Amino acid sequence: MTLGNSWSVAVKALKKNKLQTALTMVGMTIGVATVLTMIALGSGAQQAIQDQVRSAGMNIIVVTAGNFAKKPEPKGDGAIEFGAAYHPDGPNRAHLLRVFHPEDDPMAIHDHPVSKQRLGDSEAGLGSAATLTIDDANVIRKMKGVQYVSEGLHENAHIAYNGKRWFTRMHGDDVSQPLIRRSWSFTHGGYFTARQEKNAENVLVLGSIVAENLFGKSNPVGQTVTVWNQPFKVVGVLTSGSWMLTPAAGDDQFDAMYMPVTTVQKLLNLSKLNDITITTESTGDVSRVSKQVTILLRQRHKIPDTAPDDFQVNSEASKALTSGGMRPDVSAAVTANVSTLEKVTLSQLGKTLDQASATMTALLTSIAAVSLLVGGIGIMNIMLLSVSQRTREIGIRRALGARASDVLTQFLLEASTLSIVGGLLGIALGVATSISISRTVQWSTKISLPAVLISFGISAAVGIFFGYYPARQASNVLPIQSLKHE
Amino acid sequence: MEPVISIRNLTKTYQMGDISVHALRSISLDIHEGEFVSVIGPSGSGKSTLMHILGCLDQPTSGQYFLNNKDVSHLSDDEVSRVRNKQIGFVFQGFNLLTRTSALENVELPLLYNPDGAVSAAERKSRAMAALAAVGLKGREHHHPNQLSGGQQQRVAIARALLNNPTMLLADEPTGNLDSRTSVEVMNIFQKLKDERGITIVLITHEHDVAAYGSRIVSFKDGQILSDVANESRRIALDEISVMAPAAAGSH
Numbered sequence: 001m002t003l004g005n006s007w008s009v010a011v012k013a014l015k016k017n018k019l020q021t022a023l024t025m026v027g028m029t030i031g032v033a034t035v036l037t038m039i040a041l042g043s044g045a046q047q048a049i050q051d052q053v054r055s056a057g058m059n060i061i062v063v064t065a066g067n068f069a070k071k072p073e074p075k076g077d078g079a080i081e082f083g084a085a086y087h088p089d090g091p092n093r094a095h096l097l098r099v100f101h102p103e104d105d106p107m108a109i110h111d112h113p114v115s116k117q118r119l120g121d122s123e124a125g126l127g128s129a130a131t132l133t134i135d136d137a138n139v140i141r142k143m144k145g146v147q148y149v150s151e152g153l154h155e156n157a158h159i160a161y162n163g164k165r166w167f168t169r170m171h172g173d174d175v176s177q178p179l180i181r182r183s184w185s186f187t188h189g190g191y192f193t194a195r196q197e198k199n200a201e202n203v204l205v206l207g208s209i210v211a212e213n214l215f216g217k218s219n220p221v222g223q224t225v226t227v228w229n230q231p232f233k234v235v236g237v238l239t240s241g242s243w244m245l246t247p248a249a250g251d252d253q254f255d256a257m258y259m260p261v262t263t264v265q266k267l268l269n270l271s272k273l274n275d276i277t278i279t280t281e282s283t284g285d286v287s288r289v290s291k292q293v294t295i296l297l298r299q300r301h302k303i304p305d306t307a308p309d310d311f312q313v314n315s316e317a318s319k320a321l322t323s324g325g326m327r328p329d330v331s332a333a334v335t336a337n338v339s340t341l342e343k344v345t346l347s348q349l350g351k352t353l354d355q356a357s358a359t360m361t362a363l364l365t366s367i368a369a370v371s372l373l374v375g376g377i378g379i380m381n382i383m384l385l386s387v388s389q390r391t392r393e394i395g396i397r398r399a400l401g402a403r404a405s406d407v408l409t410q411f412l413l414e415a416s417t418l419s420i421v422g423g424l425l426g427i428a429l430g431v432a433t434s435i436s437i438s439r440t441v442q443w444s445t446k447i448s449l450p451a452v453l454i455s456f457g458i459s460a461a462v463g464i465f466f467g468y469y470p471a472r473q474a475s476n477v478l479p480i481q482s483l484k485h486e
Numbered sequence: 487m488e489p490v491i492s493i494r495n496l497t498k499t500y501q502m503g504d505i506s507v508h509a510l511r512s513i514s515l516d517i518h519e520g521e522f523v524s525v526i527g528p529s530g531s532g533k534s535t536l537m538h539i540l541g542c543l544d545q546p547t548s549g550q551y552f553l554n555n556k557d558v559s560h561l562s563d564d565e566v567s568r569v570r571n572k573q574i575g576f577v578f579q580g581f582n583l584l585t586r587t588s589a590l591e592n593v594e595l596p597l598l599y600n601p602d603g604a605v606s607a608a609e610r611k612s613r614a615m616a617a618l619a620a621v622g623l624k625g626r627e628h629h630h631p632n633q634l635s636g637g638q639q640q641r642v643a644i645a646r647a648l649l650n651n652p653t654m655l656l657a658d659e660p661t662g663n664l665d666s667r668t669s670v671e672v673m674n675i676f677q678k679l680k681d682e683r684g685i686t687i688v689l690i691t692h693e694h695d696v697a698a699y700g701s702r703i704v705s706f707k708d709g710q711i712l713s714d715v716a717n718e719s720r721r722i723a724l725d726e727i728s729v730m731a732p733a734a735a736g737s738h
Contacts, residue, residue: 002604009598016586396582399543400646401571401599404563479543483582 001406010413017386024382025422028459031375032426033433035368036447036455040434042361044445059147060180061278061290063140063297064312065132130272131310134261136300137174137276140293145285150174151261152275155268159257160226161214168210169256170227172264178238180279181253183245187211189221189236197260202232207254208239208247228267232259286315375422376462383415383470387477394474395482408475415467416460423459427452488555489516490653490686491540496549496559498535498709509535511709512549517654520684522676524697524717527706534658536706537690541574541656542566554653568601575647579659581639583631583646590614590627593646600650617645621675637668644675654686655679661696667730673699674723699723 001009014021134151141149153172158165171177175194178184188211192203204227211220220234239254240247247254265271280289290313297311387394394407431452434445498510509532517523527533538544539551542558551559558569576582583592593614597605618627621641631639640660647655657676661669677699679685691697698721705712 001599005598005604012587012591392582393584396584397595397599398567399541399570399576399582400595401567401601401650403567403599403601406567406599480538483543483578 001402001409003409006406006409007413007417010410010417013390013410014414014417020382020386021418024378024418025425027375027378028419028422028462029426029429031368031372031462032423032455032459033429034371035365035458036427036430036451037433037437037445038364038368039361039451039454040430040445040447041437041443042357042364043448043451044434044438044443045360046357047446048444059280059286061280061286061293061313061315063132063136063276063278063293064314065130065272065274065310067309067312130270131301132273132276132297133271134265134273136297137273139296139300140276140278143289143292143296145280145289147279147281148174148176148180148277149279150177150180150277151273152277153261153264153268153270153272154274155264157227157257159210159214161220161223164214166210166213168207169252170264171256171258172261173258174261177258177277180277183241184238184253185241187237187239188219189234191238191258192235192260196235197262200260200262200266202230202263203235203259204232205236205238205258206234207256207258208237209249209251209255210257211237227257230267290315372458372462376419376466379415379418379463380466380470382418383411383467384473386414387411387470387474390474391477391482394477395479398477398479399483404475407477408471411471411474412464412467415471416463419459419463419467420456423456423463426459427455430455487518489552490519490554491515491517491688492550492552492555493540494550494552496536496539496551497547498532498539498544499547508709510539510546513709513711515704515711515714517686517688519686520680522680522687522689522699522701524689524691524700524703525706526691526694526697526703527712528692530708531706532709533690533692533706535709537656537658537688540654540688541576542569564601567599571596571599571601572650573653575644575650575652575655577640577643577647577655577657577660579662581631581636581643581663583639583642585631588628588630589618589623589634589642592631592642593617593649595646596649613649614645617649618642620648621645635668636664637671640664640668640672641675644672648679648685652685654688657687657689659691660689661691661693669696670723670726670730673721674727677723695721 132151137149137151140146150173155170155172156167157170158167159170160166175191175197178191187208189205191205192201196203204225206214206220214220214225215223220237223234224231225234226232238258245253249255259267261273278289278293280286294309294313298309301310303310397407398404431447434447437443438445493513493515496510496513496515497508500507500509511532513532513536525533525536535544539546539559542553542561546559549559550557553569553573558566561569583589584595590611594610597610597613615627618624621644623638623641623645626634626638629638631642634642640663644655655676660672660676664672673696676687676689680687680701687700689697689700697703698717698719700717701720702715703717704714
C-alpha cells in the first residue's frame with residue numbers, strides 16, 4: 001500500500017473517534033505550546049540581558065576632562081600627621097606644601113567656585129577641567145572603529161514656562177546622542193537637528209519628567225520656554241523606550257533637558273567640554289579604542305611623557321565593575337588599571353549573565369519537557385487502547401490482504417498525525433501565548449525559528465517514539481485471533 | 487484436471503498448557519475448480535481450523551497445502567498477505583465489515599491493499615460500485631453497516647470477497663446470523679456464482695440444511711474426514727425463493 005493511501009486510512013480512522021483524537025491532541029498541543037513558550041521566555045530573558053548589557057553601554061567610552069584619580073601621589077607622606085605641614089620647622093614642610101592642594105585644607109573656608117572659575121584647573125577632575133574641545137571630538141569621530149561621538153557639556157539650570165519653574169539638568173549634546181542612548185523614545189517631536197546644532201539655535205528637547213511638570217498632559221512641542229533668561233523653542237519630548245528603565249524625578253536622563261552643545265557653549269560663554277562620549281562599533285573594540293583615544297588626546301594636548309593625562313578615559317564596563325558598592329580605595333585601584341580589567345569585565349560579565357539565563361532556560365525547558373512526556377504517554381495510552389479496541393478491524397484488514405507492515409504503517413501514521421497536528425496547533429498556541437505574555441506582563445519573549453523547528457521535531461519524534469510500540473503490537477496481532485475477537 | 491486446492495497429510499496441533507489438542511489429524515483433500523463444497527461437522531471437529539488454514543490465516547503443523555499448484559502452507563507474511571488479497575475471498579458469520587465505514591469503502595478495501603501497486607481512487611470506486619450493484623445493493627453504497635440489514639451486510643461482504651476475482655470463496659457459517667429467508671437469498675447468490683461464474687466455493691457450516699446447497703459435502707469429526715460425497719439431492723435456493731411469499735421479498 002502506498003504511503004498516501006496509508007495516510008488517508010489513518011486519517012479516516014482518527015476521524016471515526018473524534019473525541020478520543022481531540023483529547024489526545026490537546027495533550028500534545030499543550031505539551032508543545034509549553035515547550036515553545038518556555039523557550040521563548042528563556043531566550044527572551046537572555047535577549048533582555050544582552051540588550052541590557054548593550055544598552056548599559058558596554059560599547060560606550062566616556063572621556064572626561066581633568067584627571068582626579070591619577071593625580072601624582074605625595075611621596076613619603078604616609079606616617080606624617082596632617083598638622084606637620086603647618087609646623088614652620090617641620091622637616092618635610094617644603095615637600096608637603098608642594099603636594100598639598102589648598103582645597104584639601106579642612107580649616108579653610110570654602111567659597112564654592114562657580115563652574116566658570118573651576119574650569120581651567122586641570123587637576124579638578126570629574127569633567128570640570130577645561131581640557132576637552134569640540135575639535136578633540138571631531139578628531140575622535142574620524143578614528144577607526146568609532147561609531148558615534150557626542151560632545152557633552154552639563155549644568156544645572158532652571159527652566160520656566162508660564163510661571164512654572166523646574167530645576168533640572170541641562171545637557172549640551174551632539175545630534176547623535178539618541179543613537180548612543182538607544183533606549184530613548186520620543187513621545188512628541190524629535191531630537192534637534194545637525195543644522196540646529198551647527199547654528200547653535202535656541203532649541204531644546206525635554207525629558208518626560210520636565211515636560212510633565214511644566215506642561216502636564218499637553219504637547220510642549222513648538223512652545224517657548226525660558227532657560228537662563230533666554231527663550232528656547234521645544235522641539236521634542238523623550239522618554240524611556242525600555243521596560244528596564246522607568247523615568248523618575250531626579251534621574252539624569254528624563255529629569256533633564258537637552259540642547260545642542262554649541263548652544264550651551266554660547267549660553268555659558270564657554271569653549272570647552274565636560275566630556276566626550278564615544279561608542280565603538282563592536283564591544284570587543286572598547287579596549288583598543290580607549291588606548292587610541294588616550295594616545296591621540298595626549299598628542300593633541302601636548303602632554304610630555306612624564307606628566308599624567310589631563311583627561312580620563314572610562315568605559316561603562318569599568319564603571320559597572322567599580323560602582324558596585326566597592327570601597328573607594330579598591331575602586332581607585334581598579335580604575336587605575338581599567339584598560340586591562342575591562343576585557344575581563346566584558347567577557348566575565350557576559351559569561352556569567354549568559355550562564356544564569358541558560359540555566360533558567362534549561363530549567364524551564366525541562367519542566368516543559370515533562371509535559372511533553374505526559375503528552376507522549378497520552379498518545380501511547382490511546383494508541384494501545386485503540387489497538388485492543390480495533391483488534392477485529394486489524395483482523396479484517398489482514399484477511400483482506402493487508403501485510404503486517406501495512407498495519408504497522410497505519411498505526412504509526414495515526415500516532416504521528418496525532419502528534420504532528422497536535423504539535424502544529426501547539427506551535428500556534430505557543431506563539432500566541434508568548435506574544436500575549438510579552439504584551440500583558442511586559443516580559444520579554446523571543447520566538448526563534450530553531451525553537452519552532454525543535455518543537456515541531458520533538459512532537460513528531462514523540463509521536464513516532466510513543467506510537468511505535470502500539471503499532472508494533474497491532475501488526476503482531478494474528479489474523480485468526482483478531483477475527484475471533486468480538 | 488488439476489485440482490485448485492490440494493491438501494496432503496495436513497496436521498494441526500495446538501498446545502494448550504500440557505495438553506496437545508489435535509485439531510486436524512492428517513487430512514488430504516482435493517477441490518476442483520467450480521466446485522461448491524460444504525464442509526460440515528460439529529463444533530470441535532476441526533472444520534474451523536481447516537478453514538483458517540485454507541484461508542491462509544493460520545499455518546499447519548505439518549503437511550502441504552497447494553493453492554493453484556503452489557505450496558502456500560509456509561510462506562512469509564508478505565507472500566501470505568498477497569495470497570489472501572488475490573486468491574481468497576472471505577465471507578464470515580459476523581460479516582466482519584468495518585464499522586462507521588460506508589459499504590463502498592468496505593468493498594474497496596482489497597484494492598487498497600493491492601500488492602501490485604496502487605489502484606487509483608477512481609478505479610477503486612468504479613469497481614466497488616459495480617461489485618455492489620452485482621449483489622443488488624445499488625443505491626446503498628454510502629450506507630454504513632449499522633444502516634443495513636443482516637442480509638444486506640452479508641451481501642456487502644460477498645461483494646468485497648469477490649472484488650479481486652479470487653480463486654476460492656471461503657465462507658465460514660455465512661448464514662449463522664441470518665434468518666431463514668435471507669439465508670436462502672445468500673445461498674442463492676452462492677449458487678449463482680458457482681453456476682454462472684464458475685467460482686470455487688468452500689462453505690463451512692454445522693447445519694445440514696445449509697450444507698445441502700453444496701454440490702459436494704465433506705463431513706468432519708474429531709479432526710478427520712468422516713465422509714466425502716457428491717450431493718445428488720442438493721437444494722436449489724432460486725426455486726425456494728420463488729415459492730416464498732412475494733410480500734416478504736422486499737425485506738432485504
